[in-house]
Amino acid sequence: MHTITFQPDRISIRVPDRTTVLEAAQRAGIALNSLCVGAGTCKKCLVQLEHSSEIVLACQTLITEDLTVTIPDTSRFFDQKILEEGIAPEAIIDPCIRKYHVNVPKPDLLDLRSDVQRLIESVTAKAGTDLPESFFLSPSALRELPQGLRQPDFEVTAVCHGNRILSLEPGDTTDVNLGLAVDVGTTTVVAGLVNLINGQTLATASQINPQIVFGEDVISRIQYSTSQNQGLRELQDIIINGLNELIVQLCAKANVNQNQIYEMTAAGNATMQHLLLGVPVAQIAQAPYVAAFSEAVNVSAAQLNVQIHPEANVFVMPGVAAHVGGDTVAVALAAALRQSDKINLAIDIGTNGEILLGNRDRLLACSTAAGPALEGARIRQGMRAAVGAIDRVQIDQTVEINVIGDVKPTGLCGSGLIDAVAELLRRRILDPSGKLLSPDELPDTIPPDLQKRIITLETQTAFVLATSDQSGQADPILLTQRDVREVQLAKAAIAAGIRMLFAELQIEVEDIGRIYLAGAFGNYIQPAAALGIGLLPYLESAKIQPIGNAAFAGAQAVLLSRQARRHAEQLAREIEYVELAGRSDFQDLFTQHLFFPKNGHTETADERR
């Protein structure tokens, strides 16, 4: 065993001989960037050894003696701009959690009904036609009942989920009714404490999904769950613990007690929802790729060890398929796709791009393996949308960049990447085939400053977005030919997925009313740039609308409204899943869409035909 100390955290732990520094950091609860899950290829987990000042990859460095390492901020997995807000669909406030304030008749020799019966009759009378079915008590409410009635002299508020009485609160507490909406993203977890009386969000909190120490993407977490004996359990425990930390924060912010929260709703992709419930995920990653469940699930908070009222209900959003999960249903809900006469398109871009197309008549969905390029992975100097990331690029006489956090740039995030490619296309420095022109291939119209920025790195062409002087690192920030190829692949996958759904519905782009962009990426991307590289079919920018964190908005909607919950379940049943795997027509479309649009800002006539 050796002792490893992490600086500047001042955290020391003991680890067995030949543990990697990355693994040790994970055990110490420190999340490092690791896009390649320890393969040594992404070079995101750089740390400095104290004794030699040497900079090494944490994932490739074995601990063979006591060691102190310093972790630079750039190697940490944090700081990402987390999108907490989404558009709230209009919904009447009509939560599943209802409170009934009742004065229960006291027992006497002429009224010897059991406590349960006298309570239920009072609550039934109060609920009126609210609920046709008869009420019943949860086991813990039953155990608390005799004192729960007598201590407040039989004046109580019954807290009900449907016809189930979860708890009794003394006196009249109908002015407080709290719920929790959670978006369990692969990267980030967002939780909101919601007032179920007026729909107001009292507090929000977010954190990096702590499962990130087991891998940044869904596939690596699935692998971890199966490669380790207790892997699934570990993944579940760590996300539940993370949620519990958020709950503590939310309750402190809003000055409420955790036991006052009687329902939690959660939305995420199928893997996140499975892991939240501790359901095995191996089959999601193996052909033919099926989910254990796509149906909505209700469990008690106690069963999940979520630290709200133990009898609280946890509702997990229904999904459609292994790759079209509860988060995609939330997008459909948030964008009200099934309420529209007009056909709309909604896209949620991450490692997978989930695409929805349709209206009140039919609604189709597919998922394309866009890869993590648009999230900054596999890009030479790619990074998440965190401090130091170039998120906006404009190229005219020279290059204008915007950097998150008002610091010198250290890398390039997804929206900056799309901007850069779109601008290079527009300036014809990049040709439609995706080739970065060499200085001698450039048109004469290109200003000298831009010409100077085209360099050769090893054997490939690259474009300097920020020079060494401008850069926050020793090296300039580059966009390489290989980076452009990654963008092409991602763009082609999404564009082809969209065209597959067009074909399935037998429509053209002209038939589309709006394009909704969900999630962090959709919020930060510049519509013009996305159109410019052909990621989206051409539609005027005004019709392209970011809808924010739809998974969170969806979780909030089903928390607030029984109607929205029914609607989500209906959506999950009615959305028609289009499987792209193994389809030759998809492969054809994918190949076609590897090319960028010819004029750099609209689709080619060819594409629009």
Place this chain on the structure above:
Amino acid sequence: MHTITFQPDRISIRVPDRTTVLEAAQRAGIALNSLCVGAGTCKKCLVQLEHSSEIVLACQTLITEDLTVTIPDTSRFFDQKILEEGIAPEAIIDPCIRKYHVNVPKPDLLDLRSDVQRLIESVTAKAGTDLPESFFLSPSALRELPQGLRQPDFEVTAVCHGNRILSLEPGDTTDVNLGLAVDVGTTTVVAGLVNLINGQTLATASQINPQIVFGEDVISRIQYSTSQNQGLRELQDIIINGLNELIVQLCAKANVNQNQIYEMTAAGNATMQHLLLGVPVAQIAQAPYVAAFSEAVNVSAAQLNVQIHPEANVFVMPGVAAHVGGDTVAVALAAALRQSDKINLAIDIGTNGEILLGNRDRLLACSTAAGPALEGARIRQGMRAAVGAIDRVQIDQTVEINVIGDVKPTGLCGSGLIDAVAELLRRRILDPSGKLLSPDELPDTIPPDLQKRIITLETQTAFVLATSDQSGQADPILLTQRDVREVQLAKAAIAAGIRMLFAELQIEVEDIGRIYLAGAFGNYIQPAAALGIGLLPYLESAKIQPIGNAAFAGAQAVLLSRQARRHAEQLAREIEYVELAGRSDFQDLFTQHLFFPKNGHTETADERR
């Protein structure tokens, strides 16, 4: 190993050397009476050896060679008469736990339904019209689902409780379906492992209720639950642990796994049922004496920590009121009171006497505080029906006694007490006012041996049932004047309770069809003696019928039949509870019935008017 054959069942099994015949019968799935749980004291397990025609106690006979034994009906755990007259003939076997063997279609690219959906559709198709509602999975079944389907190559048996899928078993396990019926008595706990396919009891086991260490009767346990901080918890834990021991025994006897048991049904008085579920009981012992719940309760085995399948359902019998619990509903069920045109009376005598009177039109119930005298408590030399107890008394020229266990007597149990009082009344040594006559008050007809037995002890008169020579103790076994007074109080309470119900229904004793006696005491008592002291209204002995352990029979009935379960719930709602506390008409009747019948074996004309 020896072979033992049971007749007339024609069942043979192989058992190890020195197994008792009782245990062998249990292993063979034949339930014998064993009120003393194999102690050799109750003498209810008599069987006849074929080779010698000798009649022996099954529990005391070791098998040392191949053997054939004949089991008389009277030694069987269920008196056949009970089952004929009770619920059994009508109860089709129709348990809540159902198993569906299905070959679930495997997923492929053309069938990407979730595991849940493909399972549920298969089960729904198999269940047919069995269940109108849609099936859903328990949280643990959901977690086990992906492997549960794939390991047995998608051939599984779904174990369902109603529309809830509790578990998946690999392959076809529809030939095994097990349940557990439990009678949680204040004194004894009886558990039976039941084959839910054919209704057969595979094994039974019993033990003294381990809560007895916290007090013998209900009131002392209620006091303990409130006097100690963790008292309620302790009482719950100890009974659950006791049940778990019985479950281990039953599973070993029947060679099954505890996880194969998917439902448990339990019946007991309200206090026992509350304690089983960990529900506070203080209000049961305080005016106006109400139960926290009288409704049927369903909880999962995991919630109760009962060691059968964690998702198994535990059904707790519905009751009527704090003093008319699930055990009394079980009596009504076992005696089929609501199926009868004729008005019948059913009595369960313990510390309280629960009384039921009625027919298909109306059914009334009350509970009278008979006190523990009839169970041997508060009687100078009273004891439970254990080895050494005088259980039968006949007084002619001298006193003939029967002692449990063929030893010298050490005390007097309830049935001996009733016998003694009835016989002394008949011989006019006791007068109808309850006065034990002194030697000089005795009629001349009393033989000298009996005259000698009337002695003065301290200041009271007493009758010697067993002399010092006959006694197993230094002192003679006496029935004292004070003992007689205790009997009078108990008898008056029960008799007055019966008359209250007669008045309520406006009937006379002549309108009664049968009297059913439930429980151990009802099984031991001599009908003639009970009539003799006026405990029961006068009816010819043939119409007085013991119905055995009705609580257990009721638990078994609701385990085997959904119809019986509905019937129990209906009974609980429809039985009209008559509260006796504070009623002056009950006080009047109680005072009237303090007197014994004048002629010592029938009611007085006065009483019958």
